Amino acid sequence: MKKIGIGVLIIGVIFATSFFINSNKKDLTLYETTQLSKATIETKIVATGKVIPEDEVEIKPQIAGIIDKILVEEGDKVKAGDLLVKIKVVPNEQTLNSAEGRVKNSRIVLNNSETEFKRNKILFSKGIISEQEYNNFELQYNQSLQNLENAESDLQIIKLGSSDGSSVTNTNVRATVTGTILEIPVKEGDQVIQANTFNPGTTIATIADLNVMIFEGKVDEGEVSKLKDGMELTISLAAIEEKTYPAKLKFIAPKGVEEAGAVQFKIEAEVLLDTEYFVRAGYSANASIITAKRENVNSLNEAVIQYDLETKQPFVEIEIGDQEFEKRDITLGLSDGINVEVLSGLNEDEKVKVWNITKPNKKKWEEE
Numbered sequence: 441m442k443k444i445g446i447g448v449l450i451i452g453v454i455f456a457t458s459f460f461i462n463s464n465k466k467d468l469t470l471y472e473t474t475q476l477s478k479a480t481i482e483t484k485i486v487a488t489g490k491v492i493p494e495d496e497v498e499i500k501p502q503i504a505g506i507i508d509k510i511l512v513e514e515g516d517k518v519k520a521g522d523l524l525v526k527i528k529v530v531p532n533e534q535t536l537n538s539a540e541g542r543v544k545n546s547r548i549v550l551n552n553s554e555t556e557f558k559r560n561k562i563l564f565s566k567g568i569i570s571e572q573e574y575n576n577f578e579l580q581y582n583q584s585l586q587n588l589e590n591a592e593s594d595l596q597i598i599k600l601g602s603s604d605g606s607s608v609t610n611t612n613v614r615a616t617v618t619g620t621i622l623e624i625p626v627k628e629g630d631q632v633i634q635a636n637t638f639n640p641g642t643t644i645a646t647i648a649d650l651n652v653m654i655f656e657g658k659v660d661e662g663e664v665s666k667l668k669d670g671m672e673l674t675i676s677l678a679a680i681e682e683k684t685y686p687a688k689l690k691f692i693a694p695k696g697v698e699e700a701g702a703v704q705f706k707i708e709a710e711v712l713l714d715t716e717y718f719v720r721a722g723y724s725a726n727a728s729i730i731t732a733k734r735e736n737v738n739s740l741n742e743a744v745i746q747y748d749l750e751t752k753q754p755f756v757e758i759e760i761g762d763q764e765f766e767k768r769d770i771t772l773g774l775s776d777g778i779n780v781e782v783l784s785g786l787n788e789d790e791k792v793k794v795w796n797i798t799k800p801n802k803k804k805w806e807e808e
Contacts, residue, residue, distance in 0.1 A: 470763060471763060471765070471794060471795065472793075472794040473791035473792060473793055473794060474740065474741065474744060474791070474792050475788065475789070475790065475791055475792065476738045476739065476740060476782060476786060476788045476790075476792075477738075477739055477740075478736050478739070479736075479737065479739040479779050480733070480734065480735045480736065480737075481733070481734045481737060481739060481773075481774045481775065481776050481779055481780070481781050482730050482732065482733045482734075482776055483730070483731050483733075483774060483775070483776055484728050484729060484776075485663045485666060485728075485729040485731055486726055486727070486728055486729075487657035487658060487659045487727040487729065488657055488658070488724075488725075488726055488727075489655055489656050489657025489658060489707075489724075489725055489726075489727065490655075490656060490657070490722055490723060490725055491653045491654070491655055491656075491677065491711055491719060491721070491722070491723050491725050492654060492656055492721055492722060493619075493622070493649060493650060493652065493653060493654075493721050494648075494649075494652045494653065494654045495617075495648060495649065495652070496622065496646050496647070496648045497616060497617045497646070497647045497648065498645075498646055499524060499613060499615065499616060499643065499644045499645045499647060500634065500635050500640075500641040500642060500643060500644060501525075501527055501613050501632050501633070501634050501641065501642060501644060502613075502634050503527065503529060503611065504529075504631075504632065504633040504634055505527040505528055505529040505530055505611065505631070505632060506527065506528050506530055506629060506630070506631050506632070507525060507526075507527060507528075507626055507628050507629060507630045507631075507632060507644075508525075508526045508527060508528040508628065509525065509526040509628060510524070510525050510624065510626075510627070510628055511523055511524060511525065511526070512524050512525075512621055512624070512645070513621070513624070514621050514622065514623060515620065515621060516620070517620050517621075518615045518619065518620075518621060518647065519615065519618045520614075520615055520617050520618050521614055522614060522615045523612055523614055524613050524615055524644060524645055525612075525613040525626075525645070526611060526612055526613070527611045527612075527613060527632065528611070529611060536595075539591070540595060542591040542594065542595075543591040543595050545591075546584070546587045546588035546590075546591040546592075547588055549584045549587065550581075550584040550585055550587070550588050552584075553577075553580050553581040553583075553584035553585075554581055556577055556580070556581070557577045557578055557580070557581035560573065560574055560577040561574065561577075561578075613644050613645075615645075616647075617647055617649070618649065619647045619648050619650070620647065620648060620649070620650050621645055621646070621647055622646045622647065622648050622721055623645065623646040624644070624645045624646075625643055625645075625646075626642065626643075626644055630642075632644065648721065650718075650719065650720070650721060651713065653711045653713060653719060653721070654690075654708050654709060654710055654711060655673065655687055655707075655708065655709045655711050655725055655727050656706070656708050657706075657707055657725070657726075657727055658699075658704040658705060658706055658707065659705055659707055660702060660703070660704060660705075661696055661702070661703040661704070661705065663731075664692065664696075666731040667689060667692055667707065667729065668689070669689055669690060669691075669692065670688060670689060670690075671688070671689040671729055671731075672686065672688060672689075672729075673686070673688065673689060673709050673727045673728065673729050674686065674687070674727070674728045675687050675709075675711055675725050675726070675727050676725065676726050677719070677723045677724070677725050678723065678724045678725070678726075679720070679723050679724075680717050680719070680723075683716070683717065685711050685712060685713060685714075685719075686711075686712045687709040687710060687711045687727065688709055688712075689707060689708075689709045689729070690709060690710055691706075691708035692705065692706075692707050693705045693706040693707070707727075732774055734773065734774045734781055737773070737774075737781045737782075738781065738782045738786070738788065739779045739781055739782060740756070740779065740780060740782055740786075740792065741778065741779060741780075742775065742777065742778060742779065742780050743794070744756060744792050744794050744795065744796075745770075745772070745780060746795060753769055754769070754770055754771075754772050755767050755768055755769045755770060756768055756770055756786065756792045756793065757792065757793035757795060758786075758790050758793070759790075759791040759792075759793060765793045768785055768786065769785055770782055770784065770785030770786050771783040771784040771785055
């Protein structure tokens, strides 16, 4: 029995030893290595927004009335002076009656003044009245004549929209600039009014030059300090894939606006368009802004960089033998989130441990 027990013990020890060795074999791993490589590293800010015309002009009537005829459509290209809309003047009844009353009164006064003037002119020629008296009657007559002309002119404006009866002056609404009609917010039969102190007036149409566009977007307060006027941007449009447009930053808002708990700053940039595609106003867009750039510098993938838990100093592990590594402190520069510039602490021929990527060491298994 004692011999049997010893035999069982020996077999158990052999089995345990074999299991331990095989387990260690499975745990053997081979760390990959990498080296410094030359790269261009950029840091960017991405702003979301849209492209819009630099200037939009609202066309408003010079007189109140009703839209009689619209001669253009949205999207039409027009030149300054082109006829857009015809307005029919519908005078206010009370205003019209008042104007007609002033004309009648002015005629009565003129008739009386004319009679007095002619009578006193005869008296003056006979030497019955003085020259001063005659001049006073002549002045009254001329003033009455002028008052009638003014009253008739006011009545003409109320009826037709212009003092000479020509509709070209006020009832024909024309383009004031050359461009594309973006919007016509009125339709035939709508009542419109001119701008005045208390009312901005009715917008007949909006015109803009679509060859001169700007990017309008917003950036976070944490990024706005990195921006400067004149910086170059790359604009990409959601509606036009695989196409970008250069732009130049021209405006950074001096005041931020809080949106959803974050402070945003408005920016504007001039977009340089070409003739390949027709860019419409309001296209959503993204602007990529390069804030820093390093060309042809030594770099490593961010994934191989480690940081000391106490000092927060970056370091890598350098291969000094077959799967043997030692810690090496390094100095880092610019990072784009994928690659990082290595300023010092590492030579180009040194191999760096890829500590978070391993593979089985099959060669060692076979040797053992």
